[in-house]
Amino acid sequence: MxxxxxxxxxxxxxxxxxFRLNDIFTIPIFIFIGTVILIILNPEEKSEQTYYQLYYIFILPLIILMTLFLTLGRIFIRWHNLKSxxxxxxxxxxxxxxxxxxxxxxxxxxxxxxxxxxxxxxxxxxxxxxxxxxxxxxxxxxxxxxxxxxxxxxxxxxxxxxxxxxxxxxxxxxxxxxxxxxxxx
Known part of the structure; x- marks a missing residue:
């Protein structure tokens, strides 16, 4: 002082x-966007084996983590700031x-x-x-x-x-x- x-x-x-009022909108929107990206990038049955590996090892976990951060991660950051x-x-x-x-x-x-x-x-x-x-x-x-x-x-x-x-x-x-x-x- x-x-x-x-x-x-x-x-x-x-x-x-x-929780804030915009969480009512942002959580479903980010879950929807993450799901759409996963569907668009989903490998077809005729795709090469390397794309399957790339999708399941890199792309899928990255999109899931990003979606979790943009939904639940934001709330966790607020809660941590509030507690500390x-x-x-x-x-x-x-x-x-x-x-x-x-x-x-x-x-x-x-x-x-x-x-x-x-x-x-x-x-x-x-x-x-x-x-x-x-x-x-x-x-x-x-x-x-x-x-x-x-x-x-x-x-x-x-x-x-x-x-x-x-x-x-x-x-x-x-x-x-x-x-x-x-x-x-």
Whole structure:
């Protein structure tokens, strides 16, 4: 902790497997895509013996592993992060702290971030921390936006690392973070 930095709140998170709404869509989609690829690449009876060997030794396990990672692996990564991290709100930063070693894994300056939250019916949810991109990077995106649609569309292949999962009373925690951000300015 820095000088003049005080802990305002240790943010509680409950330790269940963190499913998100997009998992309802991504898991069946990735299983379907993996199955289609397996069917397309399946060797015919008249294929050479070397293709059979290549298919069953290399292609089949690779596609199965990739499908498992894109479905269950994503959930396991979220669950592991949830089990290994605790979140602390200070008067200057949001800290992601390793539960086992008690060291700071990530720190976000409150005056440099934008936050949003998603809440489910039981008042629990997750808080998304967005660090704005540098101006030079944003300027280069203006040219790209002439040819491509919005960058955030589609199914993300990798998990966002700046999310606080399974937060109890997420709306109250969100309001507390916003209030702390306003006190800095």
């Amino acid at each position: 820095r000088k003049n930095e005080n802990v305002i709140k240790e943010i509680d998170s409950f330790q269940t497997i963190p 991290l605790k979140y602390i709100l200070t008067n200057q930063r949001i800290l992601f702290i390793d539960r086992q070693f008690n060291n700071v894994v990530k720190a976000f300056e409150l005056n440099e971030i934008e936050i949003d939250f998603t809440e489910n019916s039981s008042n629990n949810g997750y808080i998304i921390i967005k660090v704005p991109e540098p101006k030079e990077y944003v300027d280069s995106l203006e040219i790209a936006s002439l040819f491509f649609t919005k960058r955030t569309r589609g199914i993300p292949l990798f998990e966002n690392k700046n999310i606080m999962y399974n937060i109890s009373s997420v709306r109250l925690v969100f309001k507390k973070i916003i209030e702390t951000q306003k006190n800095i300015a």
